[in-house]
Amino acid sequence: MKIPSRLSYRRSLSPSHGVFTFLNAQEEKIPLPYQEIKIVGQKESAAEAFDKNMDIRKISSWKTLAEGNPQFIEYCHVPYDAKRLLCNFSLTVSANTLKAELCNDDDVAKTIKEFLTVYKKRNGFVYLSERYLRQILSGAWLWRNQDNLSTQITIKTNTNRKVVAKNVHQLRFEQGWEAKLPDWSELVSDFAKALVDPMSYLICEIEAEIIPATCQEVYPSQAFTEKNDNRESSRIFQKTRINGQLSPVIGCYKIGAGISIIDDWFKDAVHPIRVGRYGVEKSTSSSLRTPDTGTDFFTLLTKIESITEALYKDKQLSNEANFIAANLIKGGLFQPGDKK
Template structure:
């Protein structure tokens, strides 16, 4: 299969912002607010004292002892509060069953047939389980997972309520206790149905209850802006304005989505590290692409083999326990993420009219 000039998929997972709050005897939703602090930062960086060639700069002894004044936002648990809550919602749609835009009817039909055959083989079930694992493990709490024991509660539009008592008792690859495994099975079945049935309009509300130490620091999303002007905060958090006018710190929806999509361990035969779903397997920790074009494991390198993978799936669809190629799982995880997958059209160079050529020739002489 060749890539089209127009080929796009709408994303299937729609996470909201995740808002931090706490509860008191009088109120069950008190926004967790950031505070602005002015600190005296240390001049301790390499470039403060050394050139790129590792030669020491000509500095006076006191130059490196001076402070570096900073204005930053910080967020801490209020005194006498033992638990912090973080809540977001997740909407799921069956948008990976076919492209939302395609300039070639034959490619459209091929991709639609691939999704239908993948669905018949039960391939979406594996992806649903992986997304639900990240929800139930509290992966989306990021650095706040290390704050304390965390309880996860999920209320779905189907009218069900699921709960994990303590995420610290679970791990991605470990054997889950019977009650937690039942939660995973039932929740993933709901999400699986939403991924595969366009008539299902499904959403869930996820809340984490995190134990905290006295005045423990909390880590929301940080806003990436331009260099701060004099007197402005150099580090700012993402926030949501509440009905009472106060601002609760939050995670942006992209950060929540990134956590849910930490499922790509197919890039490595040992499966030692899960990556966020990405067309080139971006490894943010090391700053490298695990699925570089040279590896022939990038999304595009695999995607053009659609006919081959369709043939594989057709051979498996009638079997009691179909065996699905890991590359196919990865391809559909990217399609669920959504995006533009077309190749850029090359602009043809137009020849100037004959009359213009003659005018230019006269001018040159």
């Protein structure tokens, strides 16, 4: 299949910001505060003494390395009297893979639709739903905030499901624990149905209830802004207003990234990575799905007819089919273009 000049899909998973609150000794729910503090760090970067080739810089006195490095930063921690830390977000699940948001080639639209139809018959959307829900219930979307004394995660849906997972700060390291939760299979069924049936969209209300250590640091999402002067914080949090008070959040895109760390469908996979066109591994600044290997999304999309045929014949899911379906669920612009 040749990718047309216009091809895009709307995302099927739409998370909100994750809002932090805490419960004090009186069980009152209060927006999580933050503060701007000035710290005096050390000059420890390589650039202080070396150039980009790691040659020693010509500096008049090495005493400058002992000078302080003052910075303004925004800092957030659990208040001393907090008994629980809460983080809440919502997730809307929609059947946006059924039809392209934009496609100027009817044959391509039919080809992708046929793939998705067969993928559905092979219970592919059920499989992906299990993977996404495990990420939610394991607290992957909390990122560094997963490390605490205890975490309980609750999912409530507009279909009257309620699934509660306790001690996920420990269970997340085990396999298959989520399948033992009451109403797990029903939740998976609702999630999968929402991905393929426009009349069955799903809204999930998710809450993480954390027992923190004393004054434990909290890690909201950072906002990347231009630094205008020395008085502006060098680290700024994303925020929202709760009862008129600014409070830091985990951004919706960071939550979405945590939910989509399910791609282990490539050769020699050690652990899952975030679903993406080129299989980017941020920790190593590398791509695990490069075009020269033929495992990137765009290359596989051009082979979607043969992948669909394999689904017909083998009657089981393939790594390539899972990867394509997950990217269609992620949505975005898929058409070719010239990078200038």
